[in-house]
Amino acid sequence: MARKTIEERLAQLEAQKKTLQARLNKQERARDTRRKVLLGALVLHRLEHGKDELSRALPDWLRRELPGFLTRDMDKELFDDLLAPDGDAARRTESGE
Structure with missing residues (x-):
């Protein structure tokens, strides 16, 4: 070898x-x-x-931070329920959208 x-x-x-x-x-x-x-x-x-203070503040923080973090429309659509103002998200959930 x-x-x-x-x-x-x-x-x-x-x-x-x-x-x-x-x-x-x-x-x-x-x-x-x-x-x-x-x-x-x-x-x-x-x-x-979540019932604590941090959990209650989390939706507002996500509405502020996610739009600048997400760049693709398809990614933004995944978070429509979080990014909508409180009333809109609740109405969509109730209506099944």
Whole structure:
């Protein structure tokens, strides 16, 4: 069996490094996505069930902050119920819109 040259071994190690880096990046993206989902679930839970001062202030804060954060129309549509003035959101919920 012929021995690999140093260049061949370095190329093989570089390929392994790239593969491992891609795997690490995928794990980091998955962890980041999981954190965002859990944080979003907490915010939604507080909006629906929270009785404390922070939970009561949360809708107003979201109405101030979300429009500047959301850039795509399809994303804004996801939060129509939160972005509408209080009366509009309540009427849409009651009418089933």
